[in-house]
Amino acid sequence: MSDITSQSLTSLVKNIKEKKLSSEEVTKAFVDRSEKSKELNSYITEDFSNAIDKSKKFDEKPNLDLKLPGIPMAVKDLFCTKDIRTTAGSKILENFVPTYESTVTQNIWNEGAILLGKLNCDEFAMGSSNETSFYGNVQNPINKGLVPGGSSGGSAAAVSGQLTPITIGTDTGGSIRQPASFTGTVGLKPTYGSCSRYGIVAFASSLDQAGPMSQNVEDCALLQEVISTYDNKDSTSIDFKRGQYSKDLTKNIKGKKIGIPKEYRVEGMPKEIEELWKKGIEYAKDCGAEIIDISLPNTSYALPAYYIVAPAEASSNLARYDGVKYGFRAKGENLIDMYEKTRSEGFGAEVQRRIMIGTYVLSSGYYDAYYLKAQKVRKLIKNDFDEAYKKVDAILTPSTPSSAFKIGEKKNDPVSMYLNDIFTVPVNLAGLPAISIPAGLDAAGYPLGLQIIGKAFQEQEILNLAYAMEDKITFKNKITDWWIK
Amino acid sequence: MSKDNSEYLIERYDNVYEVVIGLEVHAQVTSNSKLFSSSSTKFGAEPNTQVSLVDAAFPGMLPVINEYCVKQAIKTGIGLRAQINKKSVFDRKNYFYADLPQGYQISQFKYPIVGEGKVVLDMPNGQKEVGIERLHLEQDAGKSIHDIDPQNTLVDLNRSGVALMEIVSKPDLRSPDEVSAYIKKLRSIMRYLGTCDGNMQEGSLRADVNVSVRLKDSKELGTRCEIKNVNSIKFMQMAIDYEANRQVDLIEEGKSIDQETRLFDTKKNETRSMRSKEDAHDYRYFPDPDLLPLEVTDEFIENLKKDIPELPDDKKKRFIDEFKVSSYEATILVSDIDTAKYFEEVLAKMGKNKDVKLAVNWITGELFAVLNNKNLDISQSPISAKNLAKLVNLIKNGTISGKIAKTIFELMMDGEKDPQIIVEEKGLKQESDPKALEALIDKIIDENREKAIEYKNGKEKLFGFFVGQAMKVSGGKANPQLINEILKKKL
Numbered sequence: 001m002s003d004i005t006s007q008s009l010t011s012l013v014k015n016i017k018e019k020k021l022s023s024e025e026v027t028k029a030f031v032d033r034s035e036k037s038k039e040l041n042s043y044i045t046e047d048f049s050n051a052i053d054k055s056k057k058f059d060e061k062p063n064l065d066l067k068l069p070g071i072p073m074a075v076k077d078l079f080c081t082k083d084i085r086t087t088a089g090s091k092i093l094e095n096f097v098p099t100y101e102s103t104v105t106q107n108i109w110n111e112g113a114i115l116l117g118k119l120n121c122d123e124f125a126m127g128s129s130n131e132t133s134f135y136g137n138v139q140n141p142i143n144k145g146l147v148p149g150g151s152s153g154g155s156a157a158a159v160s161g162q163l164t165p166i167t168i169g170t171d172t173g174g175s176i177r178q179p180a181s182f183t184g185t186v187g188l189k190p191t192y193g194s195c196s197r198y199g200i201v202a203f204a205s206s207l208d209q210a211g212p213m214s215q216n217v218e219d220c221a222l223l224q225e226v227i228s229t230y231d232n233k234d235s236t237s238i239d240f241k242r243g244q245y246s247k248d249l250t251k252n253i254k255g256k257k258i259g260i261p262k263e264y265r266v267e268g269m270p271k272e273i274e275e276l277w278k279k280g281i282e283y284a285k286d287c288g289a290e291i292i293d294i295s296l297p298n299t300s301y302a303l304p305a306y307y308i309v310a311p312a313e314a315s316s317n318l319a320r321y322d323g324v325k326y327g328f329r330a331k332g333e334n335l336i337d338m339y340e341k342t343r344s345e346g347f348g349a350e351v352q353r354r355i356m357i358g359t360y361v362l363s364s365g366y367y368d369a370y371y372l373k374a375q376k377v378r379k380l381i382k383n384d385f386d387e388a389y390k391k392v393d394a395i396l397t398p399s400t401p402s403s404a405f406k407i408g409e410k411k412n413d414p415v416s417m418y419l420n421d422i423f424t425v426p427v428n429l430a431g432l433p434a435i436s437i438p439a440g441l442d443a444a445g446y447p448l449g450l451q452i453i454g455k456a457f458q459e460q461e462i463l464n465l466a467y468a469m470e471d472k473i474t475f476k477n478k479i480t481d482w483w484i485k
Numbered sequence: 486m487s488k489d490n491s492e493y494l495i496e497r498y499d500n501v502y503e504v505v506i507g508l509e510v511h512a513q514v515t516s517n518s519k520l521f522s523s524s525s526t527k528f529g530a531e532p533n534t535q536v537s538l539v540d541a542a543f544p545g546m547l548p549v550i551n552e553y554c555v556k557q558a559i560k561t562g563i564g565l566r567a568q569i570n571k572k573s574v575f576d577r578k579n580y581f582y583a584d585l586p587q588g589y590q591i592s593q594f595k596y597p598i599v600g601e602g603k604v605v606l607d608m609p610n611g612q613k614e615v616g617i618e619r620l621h622l623e624q625d626a627g628k629s630i631h632d633i634d635p636q637n638t639l640v641d642l643n644r645s646g647v648a649l650m651e652i653v654s655k656p657d658l659r660s661p662d663e664v665s666a667y668i669k670k671l672r673s674i675m676r677y678l679g680t681c682d683g684n685m686q687e688g689s690l691r692a693d694v695n696v697s698v699r700l701k702d703s704k705e706l707g708t709r710c711e712i713k714n715v716n717s718i719k720f721m722q723m724a725i726d727y728e729a730n731r732q733v734d735l736i737e738e739g740k741s742i743d744q745e746t747r748l749f750d751t752k753k754n755e756t757r758s759m760r761s762k763e764d765a766h767d768y769r770y771f772p773d774p775d776l777l778p779l780e781v782t783d784e785f786i787e788n789l790k791k792d793i794p795e796l797p798d799d800k801k802k803r804f805i806d807e808f809k810v811s812s813y814e815a816t817i818l819v820s821d822i823d824t825a826k827y828f829e830e831v832l833a834k835m836g837k838n839k840d841v842k843l844a845v846n847w848i849t850g851e852l853f854a855v856l857n858n859k860n861l862d863i864s865q866s867p868i869s870a871k872n873l874a875k876l877v878n879l880i881k882n883g884t885i886s887g888k889i890a891k892t893i894f895e896l897m898m899d900g901e902k903d904p905q906i907i908v909e910e911k912g913l914k915q916e917s918d919p920k921a922l923e924a925l926i927d928k929i930i931d932e933n934r935e936k937a938i939e940y941k942n943g944k945e946k947l948f949g950f951f952v953g954q955a956m957k958v959s960g961g962k963a964n965p966q967l968i969n970e971i972l973k974k975k976l
Contacts, residue, residue, distance in 0.1 A: 080545045106704055199545040205774035235776050313774050316577050320542040321586020333494050362769035371771060
């Protein structure tokens, strides 16, 4: 089959289970396409020959009862993978090879999947365009010179460009949903506590969540089913009854109440986004959902609060990268000098900026004014959602305030870059699940996404809504394989 | 300095200063594994052999609270008669150091697990109550070793992540002696509870000492200096004495005291400035987002209360009431849980009709002397409680004299020997047959006629001579009481 790489995960699983395809065939197809796709710069570390070996081994004794039987998969380079270099997109971890596996990736391998390699991302997941990666920016398969979004930019590009049938990213303020939106793919940020953070390089511990990124909702549901487990190695993991998301997926969303928050009509929002949102409302209605206007009054405070909380936690989380134990170490005259040189040379500008912001907002004398206040805002934002969910089952918004922008366009304007997260950030602050699905194209032919935000632990609900709407939207990515010579 | 034993005051010309001391004690929680990881806490292992990925702060590693350490902290809080906080929060204390792998220490800042409590000290001039401000749980750092390699500092992470209880006292202490009594009392309580072994040599118990001085009768607190990480009671006392006098001298010279952190140099017996208030770290405390607030239920606390053994203060009271020992003796007997256990075991083995006073004397006298000489804990005593009980009973029932008992005690030291068997084997049984003793005394009087006459003529001092002769002739076995009686009759 020559069209292996264009198949969805669900179809590949089916073909392998029905022995129409071998793991080796599938793996080789993705390896082959990945080899031809170097220009996208999706990978930081490739593990292709091992992947093929593993696929052969799988085929020798295939366990077809598994959920991801012999499926090759590349993952964001923020997940620690045993014996495979894990960089978090940073120079400071350039030579770091974990001796352990993250819980989320372990869950994936346990279901029969095979690691293809580690995907590019913004350094320590700090960025919205994948331009902060030490390993270079990633090209959006949609068009040359376009950012894939971030921080899971390599992951989004790899799914969109069909270098991997599916992948996982992490989402701290939109890092799954925004790149999904920019690349015409599906991305789910699960409820905080749904997927274990064990073995994921931390950015902002109270916000970080791993989640699936896929070509369609069905694939997304299947991977979510695999990665979401209770884990006693993560104290913030929650032991709730997890659904069989793919099995229970239904397009029947009749009577579901969908809220439209007026505060998401932000000033200066492109007309195309406004129209996309309206179209989304129509699709939802077509599916039998009821549309209800709601208010999330504290929305405008979400972004500033996020850019206090996230850097504060990051400034502390990144303190361990000091050149003493592992990773990059610069030579210094003494301990302090070594620290300063290691961290100045090892971290990129955006990471340093956020460490500085975080250190500042936690400083004595500023703590109450910034960090404590931001935590209070966070509580208010959560209350807003709680209020809204008394009236509705889910909330529909655009995923991003714009389509993908050009590489370099916002690189020197961090505030404009941060504004990209305006619709995604409140969800992380409230710890809720949200999914971005491709819903249309702008005038330039670039994809635009819609975000469906759910109640805590109600992943099934938003997956169903997304599944039903996906059917009405009939989105088709316009990818020309421009990077393949 | 004041001559009065009960008060520690510093005098300069007409000014009399008192010293105000508060202690931050770091007590290592007795636990097989660390506060947030399952690594061993065993002391003395090869460097970096008890380090998990969490302890070494590898990327993506997360702390998971050790429930046993939480129980230990709550038990200690109960022992300190303190408020147990049902909700407490772990914070990150951020600073960079080579032996701090995470770049922060997980501690409890705003909401400690244990709140206010108190400790009662037995001082020579009566009891003294010392307030406890709080007790919180935190991680220990690793150890930087500067004296192995001439060029490099080496880091041992075995200690990294070990659970500590930081116990903060109120500034209620007024003298080096009170500090000593306070540390000993804390140690005693924690050893009773089994929550900290209190071993200062192994670093299980360390303290930062806050010292300030003020004119006696002043109500305001002076500017304090913190003396970091003093690891023996003796050094603590020396450091306080030096520091208090240094501060008084500054005031007398019209200078002011800078609030600062100081180090005690044990070789020079002086404190020196380590860092000033301006250079103090900004630790940027904030709640650790990797850990949820720690919540315990009333039931959880009640269950722990059931596990609390009789503590030194209660035991002391009981010893006085039940065994009629003096307050002084009771204080000694309860000060260490193993001593108290030993004492109670001796009494139990002595059975009915026991001579408690005699037992106390033997324990605090002969036994303590031997242990002290051999540098042994009472738990390592070469003489078991059972055998000591037998020995005391042998004295009590007249089988042996106190003097013979000492000989037997020496013999018992050489092995777990039963004193009864020693008495029989060596023929050390006391001669208490009046007829035999009379015959013996008759013979002595006969051989010393002249002295007997001198005694009758009023030279009473000679009575001792006859007693001595009787003991000598009997090889020390004659019952001294009977000898006395018979001699009086015969002379």
